[in-house]
Amino acid sequence: MQSNINMLFKAIADPTRREIFHALVLTTSALSITQISTQFDMSRQGVTKHIKILNDAGLVKITEDGRNRFCFADPKPLKEVNKWMAFYSQYWDDSLDKLDDYLNTTKKA
């Protein structure tokens, strides 16, 4: 479970991957690797690498039709509330650490 959350965070940490995912969410049909690389002006290898990470996170599903691979978005992992729990849990841990740093650097006169 924990590693799934890490893969999801890793997948959405990159702005290009967010854009690719967003494009797939908006399009009603699946897109091929070629279509994505044209749309994002990126090499097929670059697209394939991003798609693999999105696929690992469960955000993109891939179907093969002959020599072509088609990708479509699957937003289900984002809808799992436990992922948001993990996200905010980490967020508050980080924020309280920042509060501690702040208190330690501001000595009351």
Place this chain on the structure above:
Amino acid sequence: MTKTITKEKVFNHPIDQIWNAITKAEEISTWFLQADFKAEAGYKYTFKSTGENCSPIIGEVLEANPYKLVYTWIVKDTPATTTVTWKLENLGASTKLYLEHSGIENYAGETAIEMFNSFNGGWDNCINGLSSYLKEMVNAE
């Protein structure tokens, strides 16, 4: 089912110093998020980030009496309302802080997509701490 995050942390600082840090706009803006905030029930606050295209956090102060602070927490343009509660307990030389974030079950379903779209605007860069966490995740590959 309700989903609530609770955190406890002891700070080696007097209670009033921590109360000021979580209720005064200029202090919140220093360690947390750029704040238009008043510790008065009914005040509609805004927490902004200095990053570009960031979705601000908005909400209303529900309770603000030493040493308990409660406000709603909404990522702007998303429909989910959550609630954040801060409580401080005096331990003499140190202070115990309780933080509770409830209502996260409201992020279920379609809301999650809208939340994601606010990420798309760079929300991860907007939130302190998260971006460094994400970097660790990416570098750990």
